Amino acid sequence: MTKTEDPAPVDPVVGRRVLVAVCGSIAAVKLPQLVSSLVQHGAQVRCVLSPKAEQFVSPLALASLSRQPCNLEIHQWDPCQPRPLHVVLAEWAELVVVAPLSATTLARLAQGLADTLLSSTLLATQAPLLVAPAMNTAMWDAPAVRANWQTLCRWPRLLPMVPTRGLLACDSRGIGRLPDPELLLQGIRAALATGGVADLKGLRVLCSAGPTREFLDPVRCLTNPSSGRMGVAMALMACLRGAAVHLVHGPLSNVPASWLDPLDTCPVVSAAEMGVALAQRLPQVHGLVMAAAVADHAPGVTSAVKWPKEALPNPLPLQGTPDLAADLAARMRGDQWVLGFAAEHGLDRARALEKLRRKRFDWIVLNPVGLAGRGFGNQPNGGVLLWADGQEQGLASQDKATMAGAIWSALAGELHRFQRSGPRPTVT
Structure with a gap:
């Protein structure tokens, strides 16, 4: 068995x-x-900044916060610069974040119009573009x-x-809001x-994700201090990396509301409700977390x-409540995978592996509880x-968002080619 020490985060x-490219939209005030x-x-x-963006957000503020000069339209053809600014910026960036993307800049990019510093930079760069439109519905x-x-x-x-x-x-409600900065940060990650x-x-x-609550009466219940943050982070990071995600969650706490925005969510309360919701969605997915x-x-x-x-x-x-993880794993097809989590005192690998085999998981994340700064209720x-x-x-x-990303990075290659030969093995 290959064992690894706790690595540096x-x-x-x-x-x-x-490179943060800001277009003309009132949502630019979030940048x-x-x-x-x-x-x-x-x-x-x-x-x-695009020329219109300068009307919504202060270049001085962005320069102060980034500790770098803010690049404006007037800087595009500076005779004191040996190379075109849009080329310099395009080559410098490892990632370009276009937020908010306005309808005007969207049209420029779709048509290949390089008539502003911002659009020229976006067309010239070879870096990935993370784009977040914002406009009236x-x-x-x-x-x-x-x-x-x-x-x-x-x-x-x-x-x-x-x-x-x-x-x-515009005082209406609908689709068109720029994702909150916290959600944009996770997309960048x-x-x-x-x-x-x-x-x-x-x-x-x-x-x-999250705890379940088993009620004795309308004001008393059995539950645990799970915030649901780890499960939501797993769902969010999968979504941001291109997966179609369904999230079934119990009562959440200490989870940014914006993390739920891109997800197809189903809130539940009890273990029985969670079991029904998961079972209904299970046949349509490639895998279960x-x-x-x-x-x-x-x-x-009661x-x-x-x-x-x-x-x-x-x-x-x-x-006792039903063992949802084992029950769901038992009914999964050979081409479906399941990743489980085990909260244990210390890093008891033997106990976690026993749980993996007993519940027929394909992988398991061993979470140490009882350690300061880790486990339930902690970020x-x-x-x-x-x-x-x-x-x-x-x-x-x-x-937990960074940890979720590390888990998906470790498994991504296997998930696309996952196929079990024959039915899921029965544990003896």
Whole structure:
């Protein structure tokens, strides 16, 4: 068995060259927050603004936050510069983030018009383009805009982040909002981790996340301190890397609301509800990620009204809840895979591997609990990814979105060619 020590955490953003291209949209006011966040996470950031973008966001603010001069239209043909600025910027970038992408710049790119510094840079670069449109819903739905968007999405280097739904600057509600800076940051992480390749494209993934609650009466329940952040991070990172993702989750806490925006979600409360929702979606997917912390027990007696304290059953009778992970794995086809999670005190590999074999998982993530700064309710996490044959990969203590990206990076190649010969083996 190959064992690995706990590696140093590696955030894909650290030290990377990110060019932020800002177009003319009121959503540009969100960009200083994104630029600040990128710099705080260790990225090298430069900004380029379209002429209209200068009316919405301060070049001085972006220059101050990025610690680099802000590149404007007036700088395009500076006689003091030996090379064209759009070529310099295009060659410098490892990733270009176009946010917000306006309908005007979208049209320029679709038609190959290099009549501004920003559009010239985007056409000249060989770096991946992470593009996030933002506009009024009617504009987004306009046939010409949709045709331009479809043209752009055929670019091999393009990574789209479609607009989200919500209240728009025109006071209407609909699709057209720029993804929040926190969600854009995760998209940037995913793009840098894969070199701009949507390495999970074509896969349909079903994820579970969060705790379940088993109610004794309307105000009392058995549950656990899981926040659901790890499971949601697994779902989000799969989505940002090109997979079609269904997320079934229990009550969430400490999870950015924006992480749910791109996902097909199904909220549930109890283990029974989660089991039904997962079973309904299971036949349509390539694989299952069981990251939910399903309650092991439920009250043996329940009441539809609040029990007086003095009338509470003592001791409280308990009954076991279904083992959802094992039940679902048992009914999966030979061409479907399942990744499980095991929360154990310390790094007990033997116990995690026993659980992998008993529940018929293909891989399992061993999460140590009882350690400071890891496990339930914490933003950082870490552990070990284990294969059935004893192969393993250490997962550094890091924020859960970065850890999710590391797990997908370790498995991406196997997932596309996954095929079990014969039925899923029965554990003896």
